Amino acid sequence: MHNQVMLKLGGSVITDKAGNDVIDRQQLAAIAAALKESEFSGYLVHGAGSCGHPEAHRYRLDQGADRSNAVGIGITHRAVSGLNRAVVEALQNEGIDAIGVHLLDSCLADDGRLVSAPVELLQRLTALGITPVLHGDVVLDRSRGACIVSGDQVISVLAPQLSVGRVGLATDVPGVLSDGQVVRTITPSDVAGLSIGASSTVDVTGGMQGKIRELLALAGAGVESHIFAVSRLQDFLHQRDHGGTVVRMA
Structure with missing residues (x-):
């Protein structure tokens, strides 16, 4: 269904990334109300923020896993799953039928990239009017033992397979910033000329630079x-100018 939307909530939007497992429940409630008002239909993805990044960093899961650090898989997944439950509960409190879908349970990666995902399961959920809520997670990896898969990678891999019509990423900044200014459009030919800073907090998924790499791959797939x-979520949902950045091929 090409009228469906895939929306990603940045980890820094729904948690305090400078804290430790600090969920912004007031923000979640406001987002859920906006989604209800707009009759949101599609897929929701969220980042980990302070509920996962510190744990993944502590156990070096971004570098892989073996018996020496495998205990971190469960600890990290527990942190991100707790955030996922909070997102799902906020949606359900607004009357949105939502179900959390965890990558650790349903996906496999190889050398840091998803090679399998529950596409049919997700399609069947939305066909029933249910909103699947996915998130950045630790995933078992054929080459590395385990890896961290960001919410941005989830979008770049799954959006084309699910044939969604629009993809949006709600963040704590007005768009992609280069030298303090919002870059309104990014194409593959623009990247070399941009000056994009790194995240100031612990981020094992590459921050804004990692986000742009994933979204350029998505653009290459035609989305x-x-x-x-x-704060401009309603503008995006109602297809108005949101003052941010559009990533596309040309």
Whole structure:
């Protein structure tokens, strides 16, 4: 269904990334209300923020896993799953039928990239009017033992397979910033000329630079994406100018 939307909530939007497992429940409630008002239909993805990044970093899961650090898989997954439950509960409190879908349970990676995902399961959920809520997670990896798969990779891999019509990323900044200014459009030919800073907090998935790499891959698959401030969520949902960045091929 090409009228469906895939929306990603940045980890920094729904948690305090400078804290430790600090969920912004007031923000979640406001987002859920906006989604209800707009009659949101599609797939929701969220980042980990302070509920997962510190744990993954502590156990070096971004570098892989073996018996020496495998205990970190469960600890990291527990942190991100707790955040996922909070997102799902916020949606359900607004009357949105939502179910959490965990990558650790349903996906496999190889050398840091997803090679299998529950596409049919997700399609069947939305066909029933249920909103699947996916998230960045630790995933078992054929080559590395385990790896961290960001919410941005989830989008770049799954959006084309699910044939979604629009992709949006709600963040804590107004768009992609280069030298303090919002870059309104990014194409593959623009990247070399951009000056994009790294995240100031622990981020094992590459921060804004990692996000852009994933979204350029998505653009290459024929799907453009929108990056905007969470305060402009309603503008994106109602297809108005959100003042942010559009990532596309040309």
